Amino acid sequence: MTSVGANPKTTDWVLGPGEEFRFEVDFKHTIEVKLKHGHAEYFGAELGREATYSFSGENGAVFSWEGCTLTVVGECQSAYKAGETPMDTCINVHMALQQQRTQARKDDSDGPRVMIVGPDDSGKTSLARTLVNYAVRMGDAPLFVDLDPMDASVTVPGTLSVTPMTKAVDIETGFMGYAMSSSAGPPDTPLVWQFGHDQPTDNAALFKLIVDRMAAAIKRRMDNDPQTTASGLIVDTRGFTDAAKCETIDHAISALGITTLLVVGSERMYSLLSTRSYAKDVAVIKMARSGGTVDRSAIYRQQYNSRTIQQYFYGTPKEPFSSFSTVANFQEIRILRVGEDYIAPSSTLPLGESRKLTDTSVLPMEPDESLTHSILAVTDAAMESDDVAGIQALGFVNVTVVDMEKKRLILISPVPGRLPKQVLVYGNVKWMETL
Numbered sequence: 232m233t234s235v236g237a238n239p240k241t242t243d244w245v246l247g248p249g250e251e252f253r254f255e256v257d258f259k260h261t262i263e264v265k266l267k268h269g270h271a272e273y274f275g276a277e278l279g280r281e282a283t284y285s286f287s288g289e290n291g292a293v294f295s296w297e298g299c300t301l302t303v304v305g306e307c308q309s310a311y312k313a314g315e316t317p318m319d320t321c322i323n324v325h326m327a328l329q330q331q332r333t334q335a336r337k338d339d340s341d342g343p344r345v346m347i348v349g350p351d352d353s354g355k356t357s358l359a360r361t362l363v364n365y366a367v368r369m370g371d372a373p374l375f376v377d378l379d380p381m382d383a384s385v386t387v388p389g390t391l392s393v394t395p396m397t398k399a400v401d402i403e404t405g406f407m408g409y410a411m412s413s414s415a416g417p418p419d420t421p422l423v424w425q426f427g428h429d430q431p432t433d434n435a436a437l438f439k440l441i442v443d444r445m446a447a448a449i450k451r452r453m454d455n456d457p458q459t460t461a462s463g464l465i466v467d468t469r470g471f472t473d474a475a476k477c478e479t480i481d482h483a484i485s486a487l488g489i490t491t492l493l494v495v496g497s498e499r500m501y502s503l504l505s506t507r508s509y510a511k512d513v514a515v516i517k518m519a520r521s522g523g524t525v526d527r528s529a530i531y532r533q534q535y536n537s538r539t540i541q542q543y544f545y546g547t548p549k550e551p552f553s554s555f556s557t558v559a560n561f562q563e564i565r566i567l568r569v570g571e572d573y574i575a576p577s578s579t580l581p582l583g584e585s586r587k588l589t590d591t592s593v594l595p596m597e598p599d600e601s602l603t604h605s606i607l608a609v610t611d612a613a614m615e616s617d618d619v620a621g622i623q624a625l626g627f628v629n630v631t632v633v634d635m636e637k638k639r640l641i642l643i644s645p646v647p648g649r650l651p652k653q654v655l656v657y658g659n660v661k662w663m664e665t666l
């Protein structure tokens with residue numbers, strides 16, 4: 232992370248009750264925020280008094296229910312105070328969910344299963360984060376289900392995940408920092424699946440298969456854990472507005488047993504979803520989009536995702552670690568790919584021919600230079616097995632070199648030693664280290 236620089240600008244921001252300090256800081260700058268007086272929170276997580284929080288490449292808001300004074304050191308691209316926020320609706324929704332959790336504990340029944348939908352950049356992830364943090368602050372432990380592969384919060388992009396939330400999301404490093412924190416061992420480590428695409432509709436069959444596997448994993452967890460059962464789920468989704476793209480949402484609502492659907496920032500989507508057949512069993516609630524949410528450019532998203540992958544392999548600024556380089560000979564590994572958009576490498580087919588597959592069919596890939604910079608999922612599938620569609624990922628490696636002469640890959644991995652497992656699943660995410 233960059234530093235605030237020499238002679239940085241220092242500003243005190245005095246927030247009245249119900250106001251928030253909104254900021255945008257690009258990837259070249261860093262700001263430091265300190266709470267001087269009062270109480271404040273960052274997407275539902277309480278700021279500690281006199282602790283310093285650093286932000287770079289971030290758009291965010293520090294909110295205060297009772298008023299506070301913040302000291303901000305460094306240069307923001309945009310910084311202002313706002314009095315109009317959707318936090319009253321947010322706390323009302325949280326209180327209603329909390330009542331359902333209390334009731335679930337009394338009746339030994341299921342707690343609320345909440346899904347958040349809305350257009351791109353409408354504030355879905357921020358709302359999910361706030362609701363998770365409020366639940367955790369009340370002593371609950373919901374599962375955070377991330378169905379947004381393009382903006383995967385917990386691990387590398389292209390994945391879907393389920394994370395047990397037992398403490399607040401880290402203010403500076405978000406869900407990623409939470410999942411990677413050295414204190415987050417089993418049973419709190421996230422379950423992750425390699426999807427390999429940005430949009431659920433890029434391979435709807437695979438997406439649905441993974442959601443079904445997630446639902447089964449959630450059931451197994453809840454069968455053995457009454458606290459999680461009563462706390463329920465908070466599900467974040469990929470942005471959409473097109474009714475045709477509802478199909479994967481409809482399926483997830485049914486597979487995950489969603490009881491509450493929060494529709495953020497779209498009247499049209501709210502009215503569309505309210506008429507769905509499940510609407511009689513699901514509470515569909517309209518939420519206003521916060522005036523603070525920022526429409527992120529493609530370049531910003533690219534930089535953001537690149538940093539996320541960088542953090543997967545090298546840790547966060549708070550908890551940095553080293554990655555390890557390892558060699559995998561072609562004969563020791565199998566690389567498989569799931570899905571119909573696969574075009575087999577030309578070396579394996581007659582000139583000009585490509586192979587079309589069904590969406591969840593699996594095909595081995597012959598390693599060639601096109602694999603360079605790919606992120607591959609490490610799985611525990613047996614070497615001879617092709618059964619990897621919708622398989623869980625144990626972790627990820629990055630292909631730094633494809634050595635066709637020596638017939639080997641050079642990989643980086645956050646875990647030392649040779650690859651523990653040999654079956655790797657390809658996704659369309661690429662990353663090149665720039666340090």
Ligand SMILES: Nc1ncnc2c1ncn2[C@@H]1O[C@H](COP(=O)(O)OP(=O)(O)OP(=O)(O)O)[C@@H](O)[C@H]1O
Binds near residue numbers: 289290350354468
């Ligand atoms: N109140 C706020 N003030 C300032 N920035 C905010 C506020 N709420 C959200 N943001 C920022 O706006 C951007 C979009 O918000 P968020 O990621 O929650 O939207 P989303 O709907 O989940 O996006 P996606 O399209 O990726 O699903 C993020 O950079 C987030 O940090």
